Amino acid sequence: MVGKHLFRPLVNKGIIAVDLTYLYRTEEIVLFLSDLHILVPEYGSKEVLKLGNIPIPVPQYKQLLVQVHAAALNPIDSKRRLGPIFPTDFPAVPGCDMAGVVIGQGIDVTQVDIGNEVFGNIQDFNSIEKLKQVGTLAQFIVVEERLVARKPESLSFEEAASLPLAVQTAVEGFRTVNFMKGQTIFVVGGAGGVGTLVIQLAKYVYGASYVVATTSTPKVKFVKQLGADKVVDYTKIKYEDIEEKFDFLYDTIGDCKKYVVVAKDNAAIVDITWPPSHPRAVYSSLTVSRKSLEKLIPYLKSRELKPMIDPTGPYPFDNVIEAFQYVETGRARGKVVVSCFPLQDPHSNILSGVNTTIGVNGF
Numbered sequence: 413m414v415g416k417h418l419f420r421p422l423v424n425k426g427i428i429a430v431d432l433t434y435l436y437r438t439e440e441i442v443l444f445l446s447d448l449h450i451l452v453p454e455y456g457s458k459e460v461l462k463l464g465n466i467p468i469p470v471p472q473y474k475q476l477l478v479q480v481h482a483a484a485l486n487p488i489d490s491k492r493r494l495g496p497i498f499p500t501d502f503p504a505v506p507g508c509d510m511a512g513v514v515i516g517q518g519i520d521v522t523q524v525d526i527g528n529e530v531f532g533n534i535q536d537f538n539s540i541e542k543l544k545q546v547g548t549l550a551q552f553i554v555v556e557e558r559l560v561a562r563k564p565e566s567l568s569f570e571e572a573a574s575l576p577l578a579v580q581t582a583v584e585g586f587r588t589v590n591f592m593k594g595q596t597i598f599v600v601g602g603a604g605g606v607g608t609l610v611i612q613l614a615k616y617v618y619g620a621s622y623v624v625a626t627t628s629t630p631k632v633k634f635v636k637q638l639g640a641d642k643v644v645d646y647t648k649i650k651y652e653d654i655e656e657k658f659d660f661l662y663d664t665i666g667d668c669k670k671y672v673v674v675a676k677d678n679a680a681i682v683d684i685t686w687p688p689s690h691p692r693a694v695y696s697s698l699t700v701s702r703k704s705l706e707k708l709i710p711y712l713k714s715r716e717l718k719p720m721i722d723p724t725g726p727y728p729f730d731n732v733i734e735a736f737q738y739v740e741t742g743r744a745r746g747k748v749v750v751s752c753f754p755l756q757d758p759h760s761n762i763l764s765g766v767n768t769t770i771g772v773n774g775f
């Protein structure tokens with residue numbers, strides 16, 4: 413009976429299949445009609461974040477309805493909340509990265525089945541005008557099937573959620589400069605979400621012959637363990653004192669005006685921050701796609717490429733303000749991950765954090 417109630421509106425809205433076993437069962441009508449999200453009601457600091465209900469999105473042509481099990485934060489989520497860098501309709505829901513379970517489909521979905529575990533960056537930065545207002549800090553999201561890949565069983569939801577945006581960015585830098593096996597690389601900012609992946613990709617995927625990365629003293633050992641042949645502690649070593657010269661300078665911090673001294677005369681220089689911090693640097697931006705994730709799955713399965721989750725997390729969903737606060741320190745070690753909203757008792761949850769305590773429907 414309950415199943416019929418749920419299924420009919422789905423069919424009416426164009427969803428051709430849904431697996432009700434993934435829907436919360438005791439308050440399912442309420443949950444079906446409303447989805448708990450972290451909402452951004454206006455531009456502002458992390459304190460504007462609120463917990464609220466908005467309708468569960470309906471998957472359209474070639475889209476999936478996914479129950480989010482874990483999400484990851486990226487600096488872009490904060491930048492987008494702080495000011496109008498992209499078109500935004502309020503209330504918006506932050507979040508690009510997620511891993512979860514497909515529970516419904518729009519029409520003409522061919523690559524993914526209901527029940528599949530998937531991960532991806534749901535925000536297609538290749539076409540800014542199509543950026544979604546409902547991001548991944550939510551119980552349910554819709555996403556184009558072309559943006560998600562099947563989650564390898566060997567990865568937890570949290571590990572898988574930590575990857576998409578950062579790894580799509582990291583890969584693109586190598587493509588931008590047509591990096592060749594055997595070349596040497598100097599990574600500025602080796603401990604961050606992107607930097608931790610750049611080091612591993614250089615060493616274990618792209619065949620760099622020598623990998624050096626910068627970080628501060630407490631993270632030197634961590635960056636070495638990622639595969640860096642040498643770590644430059646930027647609090648102790650002056651960039652002018654580095655004598656080696658490199659084929660590729662990969663800047664994840666926007667600091668390459670300092671480090672350009674370590675680049676060979678004909679070296680490629682990539683900066684992923686905007687605007688690039690040196691006239692020689694080329695800006696590189698991510699390409700969002702399923703294929704970019706699928707190509708890395710063999711390396712993820714073999715653990716040559718390891719997701720790096722910051723040890724302060726995964727943050728429970730109701731501590732998302734603390735998670736943002738931490739990301740915004742600029743000191744994260746790998747990725748800041750948020751676990752899914754606990755479905756067992758969603759209405760008992762309160763969003764806690766700095767200066768904010770708003771309950772469900774508090775928006």
Ligand SMILES: NC(=O)c1ccc[n+]([C@@H]2O[C@H](COP(=O)([O-])OP(=O)(O)OC[C@H]3O[C@@H](n4cnc5c(N)ncnc54)[C@H](OP(=O)(O)O)[C@@H]3O)[C@@H](O)[C@H]2O)c1
Binds near residue numbers: 578605665667739744
């Ligand atoms: N172009 C694109 O498509 C694209 C995509 C993703 C991200 N981005 C941008 O790229 C930047 C990095 O992103 P992310 O996700 O990697 O950020 P993140 O995870 O927040 O980076 C934090 C890391 O930066 C390190 N760091 C800070 N200042 C440093 C310095 N002077 N030298 C060396 N390391 C330093 C910190 O290590 P220490 O504590 O040791 O200093 C920390 O581990 C952000 O500005 C982001 O917006 C661009």
